[in-house]
Amino acid sequence: MQSEKAYKDLINQTFDAFNFAITDNDMPETMRNALQDDARLFGGLKTNAQLFEASKLLLDDKGNLKPFNQLSHEYDKLNIAYNKNYLEAEYEFAVGSSQMASKWSEFLDNDRYELQYRTAGDNRVREEHASLNGVTLPKSDPFWSSYTPPNGWNCRCTVVEVLKDKFPTSDSDKAIKSGEAATYQVGKDGKNRLEIFRFNPGAQKVVFPPAHPYNKVAGAKTVEKQFKKESAVNLTNYIKGEFPTNKEIKNILKKYAELSPEDFRNGLDDVKFLKSKSYMMQHSMQYNPANGNWVGGSKISLSSHEFSSIKFNPLEEFRGGLSAIKKGEKMTFNQEYSFESMWHEILHAKTKTAPIRLSQIGTKNMEVVNQFCARHTYPDFIKKFGGEAIHQNDILDKGYGYQGWINDFRTKLKSFEIDEKKAVKDLMPSLMEDYSSIGRKINEFFITNTK
Incomplete structure (x- = not known):
């Protein structure tokens, strides 16, 4: 029972950090509830991933239990990685995606307006994201379903609503190709590491990319099933x-x-x-x-x-x-x-x-x-x-x-x-x-x- 309590406490602590980012924004209650559910699930999946990594530290290459001092040192490093380094990046991402979801809920379905992609406009902007600056398309355009910011860790880009007659409408196909380039980076495994950022927080009502890595860790499906079971009356x-x-x-x-x-x-x-x-x-x-x-x-x-x-x-x-x-x-x-x-x-x-x-x-x-x-x-x-x-x-x-x-x-x-x-x-x-x-x-x- 104690281990279960510690497990839930870690999930709640992780959720609390992301929930602050969500509640700091003004948005419809249905949007806020959906984002909170997503953040709570993310906290469970992250905790599952951390415990899975911890379980692999118990034994050395020969299958023997590691000495306590070595094990404690490796656990400390894992804890810093997950609950400081990763958490800081995830929190900043939660801030950006929550702000974007809030804005998305305010955008009008109106022929007089279109949406425009904008970068932070300074020398820290990634070249790939700079290529998207000024993309102006209707809210219904498929570009926004995959390339609404944030488009990566520490992305500071945003989307604003503009009058249609003030800016020329962009070429959708070209914009999508630029979006694909901005979210493409081959990792050591030969797979695209940035493809997970092709989503829309507001339209999908989620804080984190649905394809984030914690979803692929052993036990993730069990965590998701348990979350759904605990969040609804059976x-x-x-x-x-x-x-x-x-x-x-x-x-x-x-x-x-x-x-x-x-x-x-x-x-x-x-x-x-x-x-x-x-x-x-x-x-x-x-x-x-x-x-x-x-x-x-x-x-x-x-x-x-x-x-x-x-x-x-x-x-x-x-x-x-x-x-x-x-x-x-x-x-x-x-x-x-x-x-x-x-x-x-x-x-x-x-x-x-x-x-x-x-x-x-x-x-x-x-x-x-x-x-x-x-x-x-x-x-x-x-x-x-x-x-x-x-x-x-x-x-x-x-x-x-x-x-x-x-x-x-x-x-x-x-x-x-x-x-x-x-x-x-x-x-x-x-x-x-x-x-x-x-x-x-x-x-x-x-x-x-x-x-």
């Missing part, structure tokens, strides 16, 4: 019959809260099943009016009432959705919407907002932003159970909760030519910090983004 461990019982649903949500503690500011205390006509699902917490602090953890309630006008039973649809995921089947619209509805309530559990009584308009502003953000971000919630969202576009258009308010808000965004993803990115922080400021933040958002 429904087969909880659902014994065809459909989960109420008790099993409660245990599933409790396990989710355990795996994703950041989603419940004070933990998840209870899951209730009621036949309420006033809500589909509900989040609640108690607070102490004497000091204005929350008391205890969250309570999530699921209603078993059949809302006949929309033919929707929240509890039964959620039950059916969990069953579908377990069986590997696609969810129906209603089943998927029940997960969106649950995520809406978890966003209430996640916020750091202090106990506060909102006005009627304040409540409307808060619920509009909460529901709008929930509809855009719930697919990652479904992934935590091993499922996949396939109805998001329809749920954005036809979701049940606060439908009129959401339609009005989306129409206003469209009339101001504001990308909905940008609205999520800019308004989510206020939702997670302070409900009372949301109305003001909405007004500021439209004023700032009016063209």
